[in-house]
Amino acid sequence: MNVYEMLTTRKTKLSLVGLGYVGMPIAVAFARHIDVIGYDLNEAKIDLYRNGIDPTNEVGNEVIKNTTVDFTSDASRLREALFHIVAVPTPVNPDHTPDLTPVEGASRILGQNLSPGSVIVFESTVYPGVTEDICVPIIERESGLKCGKDFRIGYSPERINPGDKVHRLETITKIVSGMDEETLDTVAKVYELVVEAGVYRAQSIKVAEAAKVIENSQRDINIAFMNELSIIFHKMGIDTREVLEAAGTKWNFLRFMPGLVGGHCIGVDPYYLTYKAEELGYHSQIILSGRRINDDMGRYVAESLVKNLIKADMPVRGARIAICGFTFKENCPDTRNTKVIDIYNELGEYGVTPIVVDPEADAGEAKRLYGIDFCDESALRNMDAVIFAVAHDSFKKYEKADIDRMFNPDNKVRVLADLKGMFDKNRFRSEDYLYWRL
DSSP states (O other): OOHHHHHHTTSSEEEEEOOSTTHHHHHHHHTTTSOEEEEOSOHHHHHHHHTTOOTTOSSOHHHHHHOOOEEEOOGGGGGGEEEEEEOOOOOBOTTSOBOOHHHHHHHHHHHHTOOTTEEEEEOSOOOTTHIIIIIHHHHHHHHOOOBTTTEEEEEOOOOOOTTOSSSOGGGSOEEEEESSHHHHHHHHHHHHTTOTTOEEEOSSHHHHHHHHHHHHHHHHHHHHHHHHHHHHHHHHTOOHHHHHHHHTTSTTOOOOOOOOOOTTTTTTHHHHHHHHHHHTTOOOSHHHHHHHHHHTHHHHHHHHHHHHHHHTTOOSTTOOEEEEOOSSSTTOOOOTTOSHHHHHHHHHHTTOOOEEEOTTSOHHHHHHHHOOOOOOGGGOOSBSEEEEOSOOHHHHTOOHHHHHTTBOTTOSOEEEEETTOOSOGGGGOSTTEEEEOO
16 A cells, blocks of 8 residues: 555645745645644743644634644654655745755654655755755665655645635646655655646656746846836836836737735745855846845835925924835735835834834834834824835725825825835825835
8 A cells, every 4th residue: 555545545744844924825725625733842832822823814714713634843753654744844044045854854753753665855955956865865864764665755836826716726727756766656646635737747857846947037037127117207206007008919928017026935035046046157137136226125215204204395314204014915914024124124224213003013023023013003194205105905995085194184295105006106296295116
């Protein structure tokens, strides 16, 4: 009986190593079909899951309460499983080099608790070669087992989009790969249990790793182009969104929009590819150019706001400015690697300490990572300028009268930065508003 048959007859279990925005929804999906152990070394997170609380908001508290996932922080429980999925983060260091600490740590833990006959599939985004050249040696060393003889390895890049209720694990084609045909077949069959959209069998593990890392690099480059256009068109006095709407009438125009590029994928993955390229003696031109533009957008937004305050004849130092939205994307509580912090810090260089309002964000995480305390929406009063940085649905509900009340009534001009163009620009075309968007 092979591993797939043992899973479907519940003679063994599947383990999920890393229960964040990616890992937890995968564990919950598989638990509808087979026995699942959900492992994370963060005991506080495990306690939340055990108490029916979903801190990620990806599946919701009700689903967590009713799932059969066996949540644990006891690594020895991994020995009960013969199919392991690793979904730990792969961030970058401050110098933009890959930080493989989490994936290396997961490899060590798995190696120390690996049963012979296991299949291990990595989902973490890496540059081509990490799975076979870095993870496998660690697992072999820690377990005393030999890859290809005592355990097998595969790779299936995650494509979960945090906060997206349409494009889910079940509805997105899943790339799968394995070290050999037998492993590939097992990995494909296991994922077919939950992925309704089907799987794509990549020719090798390195091909699957490369496919993942270029998906987000492509988006990063296209958004960088839009951001550069935004900078150029503002110098020309042209509204970028209006230009893109006009250009979008052509059938093959790619519909990307300017914006802040943060998070753990688009703003990170390109550095994994360029790092490996540098190792091989090639210095990236296009990818790193796009990264520089996108990494600089927070500073550009802050500078543009300051210019608008000066244009409105208001003092910059000590100005009351609100930033609405702090997460790295809309309708998601995750503040890690948010680019809104760049706006906040840059305004600080001008002697401004903005208040930050975000009803969707993980306030504890923001305090821990950035030292920032969020304000309640009731604090949005007597402002000199307001920046809507993240397009949360809760912000989109604001009417113009709600926004009017946020400003100091004594100011002749209200400075409003609607970065994502959430609101109808025409409603703010008046002498008492200075409206700006990317």
